[in-house]
Amino acid sequence: MNIRLQLFELEDQRWFPHVIRQGMLDFLRFMISKLGAYEAAVPLLQELLIKTNQTHITDLCSGAGGGIETIQQALSRQMSEQIKITLSDLYPNIAAYQYLQQQTNGSIDFKPEPVDATAVPESITGVRTIFSSFHHFPPTIAQRILQDAATKRTAIGIFEGAKKSWLEMLLLWFLFPVVILVVTPFIKPFKFSRLFFTYIIPLIPVGIIWDGTVSLLRIYTPEHLQRMLQNINAPNYTWRTGRAGNKPGKHVIYLIGYPRYSS
Incomplete structure (x- = not known):
């Protein structure tokens, strides 16, 4: 699937109810975590941390x-030291972030205030990451995110947890409605609203299927990303894009970048 269509996702709309958006994001967090969808991204992140001598990641657009x-x-296991991650978003999901902070005894923390990925404050440090969110941005804004990282001499890793294939689209349409109904009671932290808008008024399942379809159509392929990089002013900065992962459900499209320092 080499096409890219800039359609709209419901969760991007300001009018979209916050409770439905959070229910959709909670489902995605649960599925991504259970499937280990970003397994192939770990070596790439380890490379960025080593090349920049960092032990801290700031995740943008965390959902x-x-x-x-x-x-x-x-990462902590493979690098034999504690890697800390700070979550951030333009619309922070505080309840989910507090849950992750408690689950990891503070190894994962968060920024409670909104953070704009196109203009990250100088006070926010660490290797930047964006997981399965870069496709939300049209090319002009996506380029601003990359340019901000390059201008501030900060490493960045972009990861989309998909192969971008028609098979994934079919699984989304015919398998995911069943999966949503089965797993929803097991998603933590528990929210009555999540049950209500899944089983009584099924706005969360409808939103997940719609946004999932649009997401697949919006994902940038490595070829799209390579063309985008031609518009980035980044002297002494290294970029690499491609695909990683060969296990079912664990395919990743990636773009990594980091500053080169003279020795």
């Missing part, structure tokens, strides 16, 4: 923090 806990654990 509900899906997959972050398993990534933090895998």
Whole structure:
């Protein structure tokens, strides 16, 4: 699937009810974590941390923090030291972030205030990451995110947890409605609103299927990302994009970048 369509996702709309948005994000966090969808991103993140001599990651556009806990654990294990991750978003999901902070004894913390990925404050440090959110941005804004990282000489890793295939689209349409109904009672932290808007008024399942379909159509392929990089002013900065992962459900499209320092 090489096409890219800039359609609209419900969760991006300011009018979209916050309770439905958070229910959708909670489901995605649960599924991404259980499936280990970002397994293939761990070596790439380890490379960024080593090349920049960092032990801290600032995650942008965190949503509900899906997959972050398993990534933090895998990186800490492989690097034999505690890797800390700070979550942030333009619309912070405070309840989900507090849950992850408690689950990890503070190894994952968060910024409670809104953070704009196109203009990250100088006070926010660490390797930047964006998981399964970069596709939300049209090319002009996506380029501003990359340019901000390059201008501030900060490493960045962009990861989309998908292969961008028609098979994924079919699984989304025909398998995910059943999966949503089965797993929703097991998603933590518990919220009555999540049950109500899944089983009584099924706005969360409808939103997940719609936004999932649009997400697949909006994801940038490595070829799209490579063309985008031609518009970034980044002297002494290294970029690399491609695909990683060969296990079912664990495919990743990635773009990593980091500053080069003279020795």
